[in-house]
Amino acid sequence: MASYRRAGNLPGEPRIICVTKTQPLERIAEAVEAGVTEIGENYVQEAIRKDVFSLRQGRDLTVHYIGRMQSNKYNTMLHLFDAIDSSDENLLKHACARSLAVPVHTHEFLLEINAGEEPQKAGLTLARVQELAAERWEGFAAISGFMTVVPLQASTNMRAALYDDVRALMRELVEKHGYSQLRELSMGTSDDFELALEHGATMIRVGTAIFGARGTDCL
Numbered sequence: 001m002a003s004y005r006r007a008g009n010l011p012g013e014p015r016i017i018c019v020t021k022t023q024p025l026e027r028i029a030e031a032v033e034a035g036v037t038e039i040g041e042n043y044v045q046e047a048i049r050k051d052v053f054s055l056r057q058g059r060d061l062t063v064h065y066i067g068r069m070q071s072n073k074y075n076t077m078l079h080l081f082d083a084i085d086s087s088d089e090n091l092l093k094h095a096c097a098r099s100l101a102v103p104v105h106t107h108e109f110l111l112e113i114n115a116g117e118e119p120q121k122a123g124l125t126l127a128r129v130q131e132l133a134a135e136r137w138e139g140f141a142a143i144s145g146f147m148t149v150v151p152l153q154a155s156t157n158m159r160a161a162l163y164d165d166v167r168a169l170m171r172e173l174v175e176k177h178g179y180s181q182l183r184e185l186s187m188g189t190s191d192d193f194e195l196a197l198e199h200g201a202t203m204i205r206v207g208t209a210i211f212g213a214r215g216t217d218c219l
């Protein structure tokens with residue numbers, strides 16, 4: 001992707017997470033056959049009902065959870081998903097404790113950042129992350145980066161500024177606090193992935209640009 005190469009600050013190609021919410025299993029299977037290697041689901045029950053996990057059989061496919069945290073489903077999530085990109089403080093605390101007792105399937109965690117500080121949205125504010133860094137919160141050791149969802153109505157300039165903020169925050173954690181394993185930034189969707197890549201995204205989450213507009217019949 002040209003815009004990613006222009007940014008030129010990270011090695012390798014960006015990871016494309018194909019967002020499969022509301023899509024039936026057959027369409028997801030087609031995408032996987034066509035070369036998709038990472039998919040993202042928003043609802044635990046929907047992912048189980050469709051059995052997207054069966055698509056991993058004999059294939060190199062990573063299944064991400066990118067939806068809301070539900071504390072009554074933590075153990076199910078940790079048992080089924082390869083990656084949890086929308087983690088919060090509680091989930092990470094639970095995952096750390098559980099992994100001491102039993103093997104946990106999930107092997108990649110991102111912390112969700114509410115960069116636009118929208119009250120209805122999940123994720124930690126930038127200020128909260130800085131506070132946790134000052135306290136040397138142990139959860140940072142378990143994550144490989146951040147995911148952020150910017151406000152739907154935000155202008156291009158505003159989105160760019162928020163993506164820059166999240167990238168700067170990760171840099172600060174690496175350089176000032178020594179969390180050198182932090183490298184992933186999941187930023188950008190069908191609407192703005194080119195912009196996100198120019199501003200440091202290493203993962204993009206793309207649904208409608210791959211499948212077309214979502215119906216609601218599968219929700």
Ligand SMILES: *Cc1c(COP(=O)(O)O)cnc(C)c1O
Binds near residue numbers: 191206
């Ligand atoms: C649905 C969703 C996407 C994909 O959005 P598109 O506009 O279909 O590309 C990305 N990220 C999250 C968190 C989502 O819920």
